[in-house]
Amino acid sequence: MAKTAVQPINESRPGxxxxxxxxxxxxxxxxxxxxxxxxxxxxxxxxxxTRLCAINITLALAMNLINGFxxxxxLGHAGFMAVGAxxxxxxxxPAKSKEMMFMIAPLIKPLxxxxxxxxxxxxxxxxxxxxxxxxxxMPCLRLRGDYLAIATLGFSEIIRVLIMNAQRLTNGAMGLRxxxxxxxxxxxxxxxLITIAFMALLTSSSYGRALKAIREDEIAAESMxxxxxxHKMMSFMISAFFAGVGGGLLAAYNGTIGxxxxxxxxxxxILMIVVMGGMGSISGSVISAxxxxxxxxxxxxxxxxxxxxxxxxxxxxxxxxxVFAALLLIxxxxxxNGLFGTNEATWSGLxxxxxxxxxxxxxxxxx
Amino acid sequence: xxxxxxDLRVSYGGIRALKGVNLTVDEGxxxxxxxxxxxxxxxxxxxxxxxxxxxxxxxxxxxxSIAGFPAKEIVKRGVVMVxxxxxxxxxxxxxxxxxxxxxxxxxxxxxxxxxxYVMELFPRLSERTWQLAGTLSGGEQQMLAVGRAxxxxxxxxxxxxxxxxxxxxxxxxxxxxxxxVNQDGITVLxxxxxxxxSLRVADYGYVLETGSIVLEGQGRALLENxxxxxxxxxxxxxxxxxxGKASSEETSGKHGRKYEVSMNSD
Numbered sequence: 001m002a003k004t005a006v007q008p009i010n011e012s013r014p015g016x017x018x019x020x021x022x023x024x025x026x027x028x029x030x031x032x033x034x035x036x037x038x039x040x041x042x043x044x045x046x047x048x049x050t051r052l053c054a055i056n057i058t059l060a061l062a063m064n065l066i067n068g069f070x071x072x073x074x075l076g077h078a079g080f081m082a083v084g085a086x087x088x089x090x091x092x093x094p095a096k097s098k099e100m101m102f103m104i105a106p107l108i109k110p111l112x113x114x115x116x117x118x119x120x121x122x123x124x125x126x127x128x129x130x131x132x133x134x135x136x137x138m139p140c141l142r143l144r145g146d147y148l149a150i151a152t153l154g155f156s157e158i159i160r161v162l163i164m165n166a167q168r169l170t171n172g173a174m175g176l177r178x179x180x181x182x183x184x185x186x187x188x189x190x191x192x193l194i195t196i197a198f199m200a201l202l203t204s205s206s207y208g209r210a211l212k213a214i215r216e217d218e219i220a221a222e223s224m225x226x227x228x229x230x231h232k233m234m235s236f237m238i239s240a241f242f243a244g245v246g247g248g249l250l251a252a253y254n255g256t257i258g259x260x261x262x263x264x265x266x267x268x269x270i271l272m273i274v275v276m277g278g279m280g281s282i283s284g285s286v287i288s289a290x291x292x293x294x295x296x297x298x299x300x301x302x303x304x305x306x307x308x309x310x311x312x313x314x315x316x317x318x319x320x321x322x323v324f325a326a327l328l329l330i331x332x333x334x335x336x337n338g339l340f341g342t343n344e345a346t347w348s349g350l351x352x353x354x355x356x357x358x359x360x361x362x363x364x365x366x367x
Numbered sequence: 368x369x370x371x372x373x374d375l376r377v378s379y380g381g382i383r384a385l386k387g388v389n390l391t392v393d394e395g396x397x398x399x400x401x402x403x404x405x406x407x408x409x410x411x412x413x414x415x416x417x418x419x420x421x422x423x424x425x426x427x428x429x430x431x432s433i434a435g436f437p438a439k440e441i442v443k444r445g446v447v448m449v450x451x452x453x454x455x456x457x458x459x460x461x462x463x464x465x466x467x468x469x470x471x472x473x474x475x476x477x478x479x480x481x482x483x484y485v486m487e488l489f490p491r492l493s494e495r496t497w498q499l500a501g502t503l504s505g506g507e508q509q510m511l512a513v514g515r516a517x518x519x520x521x522x523x524x525x526x527x528x529x530x531x532x533x534x535x536x537x538x539x540x541x542x543x544x545x546x547x548v549n550q551d552g553i554t555v556l557x558x559x560x561x562x563x564x565s566l567r568v569a570d571y572g573y574v575l576e577t578g579s580i581v582l583e584g585q586g587r588a589l590l591e592n593x594x595x596x597x598x599x600x601x602x603x604x605x606x607x608x609x610x611g612k613a614s615s616e617e618t619s620g621k622h623g624r625k626y627e628v629s630m631n632s633d
Contacts, residue, residue: 206470209459213467216456220512223416223450224519225442225471280458342458 071215084244129244175258457501468518
């Protein structure tokens with residue numbers, strides 16, 4: 001008996017090779033599908049939404065790390081995204097366009113002539129965003145619960161207001177235009193994949209375990225030697241880094257950005273994905289990013305003219321969001337932990353649920 | 368490897384919780400700290416383990432002053448606490464809970480060996496390694512909390528009320544585990560309201576009352592002390608003829624006065 005008890009320690013769970021193989025096959029299939037879509041589907045709109053899904057995966061995973069895995073309810077996501085978006089935009093827009101755009105006051109040196117390759121600009125956006133997280137985290141991470149949420153929300157708004165007023169750096173309320181369209185299928189899905197892999201490795205490492213321990217019980221975590229502040233800070237900064245990268249992708253995806261994009265509602269949009277997928281579940285966030293992004297587009301018909309039975313409307317703008325909010329409420333009420341809770345979708349889990357389903361059938365047949 | 372506390376003072380926002388506590392934990396012994404609710408037992412442990420900063424006083428371990436150190440540094444030195452009320456990580460598996468205990472260690476072989484040790488100590492846990500800790504029973508959670516602390520490879524294990532809210536049979540198990548752990552070479556500082564059980568296992572005991580040590584002595588001797596029996600063991604005053612000294616101490620109600628119990632343990 002002692003022997004079977006010791007076995008799980010060495011983590012020799014059966015089927016590890018199988019699940020790695022299946023994951024590789026899945027990824028290859030996904031890459032093929034995307035490649036096929038790009039050549040076969042001429043509808044730009046569909047391709048755009050497909051890319052937005054990937055950006056939302058990155059953004060949702062970034063938020064999930066701090067809110068789901070570390071259990072810190074931060075609402076500063078939009079601010080970090082804005083930092084990343086503006087940095088990426090300013091570093092990739094050609095000098096000529098910059099000169100034309102900054103009409104009220106010229107862009108400060110050396111940004112006015114500086115253009116960098118897209119990946120470098122993205123990384124710079126992420127790093128600057130992490131630096132902002134460090135500065136904001138210093139005071140905010142000493143708070144708890146609701147207070148922390150309010151403080152991060154406040155700082156996110158401060159970033160937005162700074163952007164609006166830093167005319168010579170951000171072009172103020174006029175925003176930035178003609179951002180090179182670098183957010184291709186390869187870049188968006190590449191970054192999403194890197195984010196997924198990074199988060200999966202992080203959360204299954206002992207460092208990630210410490211973050212989860214902080215989420216579960218701070219006092220117990222601290223008495224086991226996990227230093228709370230430095231771990232929270234690290235998680236906050238990593239989250240901000242990926243939020244910044246996601247923001248940069250969004251800038252390249254949109255072509256234009258303005259401070260208006262990065263209001264609190266942007267944070268809530270991402271939060272909705274995270275909550276729906278399950279706080280603390282990577283696969284939950286990924287699936288939910290697809291569901292929410294596609295769902296929001298699919299429900300667009302609600303904003304147009306509608307005929308339900310004898311009732312006819314000429315189109316109510318925003319009805320889509322009302323319906324979406326109602327759907328979210330239903331999810332929160334009936335699936336309190338989102339689609340996955342803190343669990344992950346695994347191949348063995350899928351296998352088991354298939355087995356269970358066929359088991360039910362057999363029992364049904366017998367009866 | 369001796370823990371010595373001298374004149375430890377701790378306060379919570381102006382309210383003084385510890386008013387000068389002195390105690391010594393010798394290597395290899397089981398020392399218990401008993402007292403009623405609010406006496407300052409948990410505060411003492413939290414101050415030792417670095418969760419609270421003491422106002423004044425000395426905490427020396429192994430000759431080194433560790434007062435005011437962050438919790439991480441204290442765990443590194445082998446002084447590990449089992450927090451009150453178990454506090455396992457409910458949404459993590461039993462195995463993950465145990466591995467968090469070894470967070471500051473990097474010797475994989477040693478960690479694997481200690482996992483085996485903990486599994487052998489608590490066979491109930493070994494059957495449930497992939498179960499979420501929140502789904503364990505109270506007794507199993509307490510075992511997990513002790514196992515988690517053992518994973519940090521403690522030299523001094525401090526337990527905050529391990530018998531709290533557990534069935535008598537489970538309490539018995541927990542105390543036999545405490546003895547076993549001690550026999551394996553780990554010094555134990557045990558905080559308890561269950562004075563009877565804890566004084567039975569302890570080599571030495573201290574009685575804490577509203578922030579000061581009022582009584583200390585060998586475990587058996589304290590167990591037979593009249594004022595202890597009246598205050599903590601539930602004997603009626605009328606049933607046991609109280610010694611004049613003890614009862615006068617009790618009625619006078621002065622804190623901070625200390626007297627030795629000079630009874631033999633055998």
